[in-house]
Amino acid sequence: MNEISIPTRQRPPLVILACLSVLLIVSLVFGQWPDYAQLTATLDQPLSRLRWIVGDISEVAFYKHELPALGLLLGACLAHWAGLRGYRWQGFAICYGTGLWPWVFTSSLLGLLLSHVLWGWTLAGGGWQPTFVAFVSLPAAMVLLFGGGWQVTITGALLGALLVTPASLLLVNYLCIPLQLPVVIGNVGGMAVASVVAFLLCKRFPSWVQQGKRPAGLQPVTRQPDYGVVWTLRRVLADFSEAPFFGNELASLGLLLGLLLACVIAPAAPAYGSQLVVQMVAGQALASLVGVLVWRRQWQARGWYPTYIPIVSIVPAAVLMHGGDWQVVVTSAVLGALVAPPLAVAISGRLPSYMHGYIGNVLSMAFSTLAIVPLVGLIGGAA
Structure with missing residues (x-):
């Protein structure tokens, strides 16, 4: 480590x-x-x-x-x-x-609060809406890519609230719900599309993020x-x-x-x-375990590998859509662990340097969920 x-x-x-x-x-x-x-x-x-x-x-x-x-x-x-x-x-x-954790958290929290200020009205009907998306997407990614400081932190929070949240709201309400797709596809799809737009804007207007800072005096200790x-x-x-x-x-x-x-x-x-919390957590843990074991060589070679992806997409989406039977839990965990991480790496490796690689991760969540969750339903129904 x-x-x-x-x-x-x-x-x-x-x-x-x-x-x-x-x-x-x-x-x-x-x-x-x-x-x-x-x-x-x-x-x-x-x-x-x-x-x-x-x-x-x-x-x-x-x-x-x-x-x-x-x-x-x-x-x-x-x-x-x-x-x-x-x-x-x-x-x-x-x-x-x-x-950079203090800046990551601050930008994410500001993005979340601004999203509720701007888009909280969508909850007026009492139905679920993806108001959370700014907390786990662009604001944190911008801090990690460009550094800390108030300029980057506030810019990330503003772009998260102005771009990510409405993009996810549109995809969830006008794509996923009408087509009866797992809403996570709209959540992460909105993150990806909005983040691409945001990083293009940052490239066009570099003064927005040029003053990012990283803690001074950090000396890596290799173990x-x-x-x-x-x-x-x-x-x-x-x-x-x-x-x-x-x-x-x-x-x-x-x-x-x-x-x-x-x-x-x-x-x-x-x-x-x-x-379904027990079944969900069991599937999430199994997905990570299978991913870490299968992709161990990638962890060794790269130092990090996105084995977390099924935890926040495929497994919980499958459990909520198809129930908590063991066939659903195991199938979604194993397929998610095998498919999603390498797909994410393949996409991230093709992104330009001025975009954070998390975009590949969320796109992998969208594509993998779209492909695997219906298949899990077929397998679970046939079992």
């Missing part, structure tokens, strides 16, 4: 810690959690709308609940803090060891992983937080512990009230 040494005097911005503290306090004070149907029926109420917005942070994993969202953020904050001090138990260095059993299990866990660009075991652990607590408190609240 590649780790970095970061001066211990650095601290996560106080605004991040304040946001986490406020979210946790609100969650604890208002501890009577509604189920998903109650939440969507009361979105005109401030507390329900706040819960929806916070739940957007864990939506990319299909959990949609404030407790896994809070767990994800608290785990990520702990991982960043541990990384500043060089503790080995930090796990895989968050945000790929760039030291060759053995890619053994422990590394494999750590990698599977880290894949659960890869979609928001965290890729860290502590962040993933917080996400999953928050999901467990949400299921205990209100079983019909997370995962859209489907009560």
